[in-house]
Amino acid sequence: MPVAxxxxxxxxxxxxxxxxxxxxxxxxxxxxxxLSNCMINSLRSIAKNPLPAITALNLRGNRLASLAGIERLLSLERLDLRDNNLTDPTEIARLTGLPEIREIWVSGNPFTKTHSNYRVTIFNLFRRTPGFTEDIIIDASGPGYSERKQLVDRVAEPESAPVVRPVELEPAKTVSKVPAPVRQELLSQDITAAAATAAATEAIGAAGTTHRKRGNRRRIVDLSREES
Incomplete structure (x- = not known):
């Protein structure tokens, strides 16, 4: 079986x-x-070709000043970023797009010395992101008592979209399409029939008129013959 x-x-x-x-x-x-203690200064190669099944990645002791590209590791659960060159704790916001991330290590980065409240900043980055129901673990510990007082409320889960049932439409009636030659023939037959009906009606009317004229003829009586 192949090693890959x-x-x-x-x-x-x-x-x-x-x-x-x-x-x-x-x-x-x-x-x-x-991949700890190498000279890695960019993660853009995994943006083009992500590691499909990776859950734990050790990048400790490298030269990372940015985490751009890490967003493609959707299966990642644990990430070690200690002793890199990250100067801003908000760079960790790139990890909020990873649905499975649970633990990170960040000690030894410049921001841990310049931002005294960096842990609260990171906790709140995840609290403002839907989908994270528990606080992330930073350097093997969750938020302490004093840190909890500074945490924002966890953002609510987005409401699921209502289910819209499709309206059942009555099947369309099938209309037979009559070929053009047949339509022309039927139209000619209709015109011929209409003409014949009109001619018959006119003939009947004419006959009735003639009959009435004959019935109205006056009778002439020759009175001279009766007197003689």
Whole structure:
């Protein structure tokens, strides 16, 4: 059986990769990938060729200043981003499009020193995104007591669209299409029949008029013959 269909875990740490190798997406069963301590500065290669089954990705100790491209790893559950070059905690917002993400590690990035409230910022990024019913785990811990006081209310799940049943329409009546020659013949027959009816009606009327004229003839009596 080919290795590409059976390999579940791969350790490529401490190599000189500047990007995630393009050949890795062919490992369709790969679930855990370790690319820590390389020289990776971009994730755009996985934007073109995402890892289809990956659930755990270790990118610790690389040179990432952006997470652009990570949005394509829809099966990802755990992501290690420690000791990279991320300067803004809102860059983590790219992970809110991953429906299965549950744990992230971010310590050692510049924003952890410049943004004292970065954990609350990240928690709230996910709370403002529909679909996350629990807080994400950051560096192996959820929100603490003081952090919970600063969390926003979790956004409500979008209401499901109402089900619209299709209206049942009565079947259309079938109209027979009469060929043009037949229509012409039927029309000629109708005209002939109408003409014959009109002629017959006129003849009957004429006959009635003649009969009435004959009935109105006056009788002439010769009185001279009676007197003699």
């Amino acid at each position: 269909n059976t390999l579940h875990s791969l350790d490529l740490s401490s190599n000189l990769f500047a990007e995630i190798p393009d050949s890795l997406p062919t490992l369709v069963a790969l679930r855990a990938l370790n």
